[in-house]
Amino acid sequence: xxxxxxxxxxxxxxxxxxxxxxxxxxxxxxxxxxxxxxxxxxxxxxxxxxxxxxxxxxxxxxxxxxxxxxxxxxxxxxxxxxxxxxxxxxxxxxxxxxxxxxxxxxxxxxxxxxxxx
Numbered sequence: 001x002x003x004x005x006x007x008x009x010x011x012x013x014x015x016x017x018x019x020x021x022x023x024x025x026x027x028x029x030x031x032x033x034x035x036x037x038x039x040x041x042x043x044x045x046x047x048x049x050x051x052x053x054x055x056x057x058x059x060x061x062x063x064x065x066x067x068x069x070x071x072x073x074x075x076x077x078x079x080x081x082x083x084x085x086x087x088x089x090x091x092x093x094x095x096x097x098x099x100x101x102x103x104x105x106x107x108x109x110x111x112x113x114x115x116x117x
Contacts (some may be wrong), residue, residue, distance in 0.1 A: 010024075027110070
């Protein structure tokens with residue numbers, strides 16, 4: 001079955017210069033392997049299209065059941081220099097919650113309810 005990332009994990013973000021740091025935390029340890037397999041640095045960058053112009057690095061925090069993405073060139077030159085008010089880490093971390101994952105049917109009870117549209 002398809003599930004949006006918001007049903008599998010939550011995010012936190014931070015900004016520094018022209019780099020955004022976005023952490024994705026699985027709600028349940030059993031869901032973490034799905035994140036590792038499907039939410040790659042390449043897919044993260046592709047999902048955000050042209051908003052991220054630089055390299056995206058992914059770090060795995062196994063003990064936290066989390067992935068940490070460092071997106072270079074993600075803030076239009078830096079939050080205080082950018083004319084694009086939407087290019088903050090918070091906007092990028094909220095957007096990635098729409099990323100779709102393939103989740104085995106037997107894991108459906110672990111998913112959080114989808115937020116209303």
